[in-house]
Amino acid sequence: MxxxxxxxxxxxxxxxxxxxxxxxxxxxxxxxxxxxxxxxxxxxxxxxxxxxxxxxxxxxxxxxxxxxxxxxxxxxxxxxxxxxxxxxxxxxxxxxxxxxxxxxxxxxxxxxxxxxxxxxxxxxxxxxxxxxxxxxxxxxxxxxxxxxxxxxxxxxxxxxxxxxxxxxxxxxxxxxxxxxxxxxxxxxxxxxxxxxxxxxxxxxxxxxxxxxxxxxxxxxxxxxxxxxxxxxxxxxxxxxxxLDLDRWNPRRDPYVMNYSGLRGKSSNRRRLRQEFGFDRAPVLGTVSRLADQKGMDLLLMALPQLVKNWNVVILGGGDPLLEAAFQGWNLHPRVAFVSGLNEALAHRIYAGADAFAMPSRFEPCGLSQMIALRYGTLPVVRETGGLKDTVSPSVGFTFGPATSQALLDACGEALAARRDKADWERRVREGMSLNFSxxxxxxxxxxxxxxxxxxx
Structure with missing residues (x-):
């Protein structure tokens, strides 16, 4: 050649x-x-x-x-x-x-x-x-x-x-x-x-x-x-x-049970719950570097309250102290922490979780919230950088202060919205229809x- x-x-x-x-x-x-x-x-x-x-x-x-x-x-x-x-x-x-x-x-x-x-x-x-x-x-x-x-x-x-x-x-x-x-x-x-x-x-x-x-x-x-x-x-x-719409496409994603609407989304949710032995509580997922920028310490501090209402699955690596702390939560039946990079699991989390947490202290753009929306998983994000530009409060759930309590409050809003089936399904459909090409x-x-x- x-x-x-x-x-x-x-x-x-x-x-x-x-x-x-x-x-x-x-x-x-x-x-x-x-x-x-x-x-x-x-x-x-x-x-x-x-x-x-x-x-x-x-x-x-x-x-x-x-x-x-x-x-x-x-x-x-x-x-x-x-x-x-x-x-x-x-x-x-x-x-x-x-x-x-x-x-x-x-x-x-x-x-x-x-x-x-x-x-x-x-x-x-x-x-x-x-x-x-x-x-x-x-x-x-x-x-x-x-x-x-x-x-x-x-x-x-x-x-x-x-x-x-x-x-x-x-x-x-x-x-x-x-x-x-x-x-x-x-x-x-x-x-x-x-x-x-x-x-x-x-x-x-x-x-x-x-x-x-x-x-x-x-x-x-x-x-x-x-x-x-x-x-x-x-x-x-x-x-x-x-966003690379070919790589991140729930209709053709080789790592998930392909879907284009709410019914297929529920099949992936069931599979994710089974994979980690979760009960029927909603699933909050995150795929992230474990770093101060990403606010993962805020998620860690919120876990004792989150697990009362959510199953939580976390995929990521980085700060060894954060990694060890999340690893300790693996003994809890509603928490699953997986260390490192895992492409297939990342796709399964986007497809199978109900909501997706991004409590970033700052976020120049962020792709995870766009992926989550495309996969029908509603983001819970801090109002900063690209998160503010891409996640509307009418679709996802946003908060201002970089505190664990503000994150908990936004997750509470998500939980309330999920109990209102019509509101939740409207949010999911609107999120999946957004064009991030x-x-x-x-x-x-x-x-x-x-x-x-x-x-x-």
Whole structure:
């Protein structure tokens, strides 16, 4: 198989992309947005690391190698599927198991330096370079400095790629003037996300509400001043993520008893109850990282009261203290905690639970609430970020304060609604009818690219 360079593609740069590499929602976005743009007729490429785990799968066509200043040899791999070209950059820093490690600032500095040389080596001339999160921040900076139109998307502002600037400056290949507060310096550190933000022509977040929230001290993670300036300049906006409707489709989902309405939903509920030995009380599910951001400690504190009226099934991993605490609840007949990632079980929870808990302290967008709605499982969510943008109180159940009592109150509202069969079924039908496809989001990004190009 030979490689033919796409003409003037939109080039997405990201640390993970489904189905090749994945730890969370970033990979899902990179698996869906480029495909939606390609389906609309665009030339689209995704550039991502050639991780050892991906390389071992033997799925990628090798395209040779090149030398990059300040970086070890860069091997190039390619695959094309669904109308999208995927370019993988293999380097010594990625020759270990797993995606992320303590020295990631150095690893993704090498990756960011290699993106443009790799594209030039293959005679690929991007129409726009679109970087995602801090791991792509340096690629955005170098692209801007080389004259390319650029977009930088923040999927989670909490993670910024910081390192002592005196040690890290030499990793970046940036000019000396870039290491000052107006550019890549942040309180004595190199900040790769800040580099992407300040150099990008446009900055986006993955929901409109999150774009507003991050300009405040409560959510700005120390970068609210930069983001306020971007807002004033018209360079910051929120574009809501979509959902991969082929992957998340209860009518064709290979992991569940397929259904399109309330009757099929009840069959999956019965199966989930049987799987965990639950009684006939309603089932509250969650699929989540166990992290402070996700408010899983609030769910833990609420459990003693929740189990009086709910069966609760939790799938996730992360904070070892939270994991141990949830594990201890497995002795309770109305609680099931399963540690780690389990794709099949996640689908069964979405299909079989009555309600779905997301008590996030902040949520840039969130996909789980969209999946839950599509599967007829009503979300119980905190009013923040993308949760506020996607869950109407007329369909799901929302609360404001980040407290266990507020979560309990919202679950109480859900319980009351479930006792009213007509109200519950109306909510379920309305939720299942919502359209979260990537089409509108993909078009919004295409319009944004056109705006950037017109400005040049």
């Amino acid at each position: 030979t490689f033919s360079a796409p003409a003037a593609p939109t080039v997405h740069v990201a640390s993970e992309v489904f189905p090749f590499s994945r730890t969370g929602g970033l990979a899902d976005v990179l698996g869906a947005l480029p495909a939606a743009q390609a389906a609309a007729g665009d030339a689209v490429m995704v550039v991502s690391p050639w991780y050892q785990d991906l390389a071992d799968a033997g799925r990628v066509q090798q395209l040779g190698a090149l030398a990059v200043d300040g970086v070890s040899e860069v091997r190039l791999g390619h695959e094309r599927r669904g109308g999208v070209d995927y370019l993988f950059l293999g380097m010594e820093v990625f020759e270990r198991s797993g995606l992320y490690h303590p020295d990631d600032v150095q690893r993704f500095s090498a990756f960011g330096r290699a993106v443009l040389p790799a594209l030039h080596h293959l005679d690929i001339r991007p129409r726009v370079l679109h970087g995602h999160d801090w791991q792509a921040g340096l690629a955005v900076a170098h692209a801007h400095l080389s004259g390319l139109p650029t977009v930088c998307t923040v999927h989670n502002l909490q993670y910024q790629g910081r390192w002592n600037i005196h040690e890290a400056a030499g990793w970046t290949g940036l000019p000396d003037w870039a290491f000052q507060p107006d550019f890549a310096e942040f309180h004595g550190d190199l900040n790769l996300l800040k580099a992407g933000l300040v150099f990008a022509d446009r900055v986006t977040t993955v929901s409109p509400t999150y774009a507003q929230e991050i300009t405040t001290p409560q959510y700005g993670e120390g970068l609210e001043g930069v983001l306020q300036r971007l807002t004033a300049e018209g360079r910051l906006r929120g574009i809501l993520n979509g 990537w089409d509108a989001s993909a078009q919004a990004y295409r319009d944004l690219y056109a705006e950037v190009l017109a400005g040049r």
